[in-house]
Amino acid sequence: MSDAMPKPEPVLETERLILRPPCGDDFEAWAATARDEEVMRHLGGVKSRFDAWNHFTSAVGSWHVLGFHAFSVIEKRTGRWVGRVGPLHPDGWPGDEIGWTLAREAWGKGYATEAATAAIDWTFANLGWVRIIHCIAPANTASQAVAKRLGSILQGPGHMPAPRDQDPIEIWGQTRKQWFLRHAARTASMPSQ
Numbered sequence: 001m002s003d004a005m006p007k008p009e010p011v012l013e014t015e016r017l018i019l020r021p022p023c024g025d026d027f028e029a030w031a032a033t034a035r036d037e038e039v040m041r042h043l044g045g046v047k048s049r050f051d052a053w054n055h056f057t058s059a060v061g062s063w064h065v066l067g068f069h070a071f072s073v074i075e076k077r078t079g080r081w082v083g084r085v086g087p088l089h090p091d092g093w094p095g096d097e098i099g100w101t102l103a104r105e106a107w108g109k110g111y112a113t114e115a116a117t118a119a120i121d122w123t124f125a126n127l128g129w130v131r132i133i134h135c136i137a138p139a140n141t142a143s144q145a146v147a148k149r150l151g152s153i154l155q156g157p158g159h160m161p162a163p164r165d166q167d168p169i170e171i172w173g174q175t176r177k178q179w180f181l182r183h184a185a186r187t188a189s190m191p192s193q
């Protein structure tokens with residue numbers, strides 16, 4: 001393929017989920033999560049539809065400008081958009097992040113960990129990152145639990161870019177090497193076909 005050809009958009013498949021870049025059809029479900037107080041509790045509170053649109057279009061734009069951003073997560077069984085999970089690095093961000101946000105009805109099923117595992121595999125295979133972080137509010141125990149399930153550890157306090165520089169966050173993370181050591185253990189423990 002010549003350099004002038006656009007790269008095909010990645011589509012990842014897990015046991016229960018499809019991960020693909022966001023498209024216009026995702027916006028209504030995205031906006032519904034942005035006005036859900038429970039979902040937004042540790043993400044700066046609920047957002048107006050206008051702010052949700054700006055966030056959504058910046059996610060779509062990041063795929064075009066950078067070639068990556070969080071994937072839309074689609075539940076295979078229903079075809080529903082259930083959240084966004086994957087790599088992101090907005091300007092001024094404290095590091096190369098793997099983030100996760102799910103619609104409330106998709107919590108408690110293991111979807112965040114399942115999607116993040118596929119997204120991390122893809123990220124380390126395609127983006128050249130040597131470590132990943134997760135920016136997590138100290139009170140966000142559900143998100144900390146996902147980080148721990150993935151093998152990430154707490155590294156200390158962090159700072160978001162302005163105007164979010166007063167948000168209390170902690171940085172969790174792990175290196176590419178640590179991930180692949182765990183990955184080797186994961187694949188070694190899988191039953192052979």
Ligand SMILES: CC(C)(COP(=O)(O)OP(=O)(O)OC[C@H]1O[C@@H](n2cnc3c(N)ncnc32)[C@H](O)[C@@H]1OP(=O)(O)O)[C@@H](O)C(=O)NCCC(=O)NCCS
Binds near residue numbers: 039043106143146
């Ligand atoms: C953070 C967030 C993604 C975590 O979602 P989650 O569903 O708790 O996380 P997981 O997908 O790893 O699921 C784990 C849970 O599913 C349960 N589960 C059920 N079936 C399962 C299965 N087949 N496989 C694995 N886990 C399963 C686990 O027991 C666990 O429940 P528990 O925490 O009650 O023990 C979710 O709370 C969220 O979207 N919050 C709002 C946005 C947010 O704060 N994002 C993070 C910003 S840093």
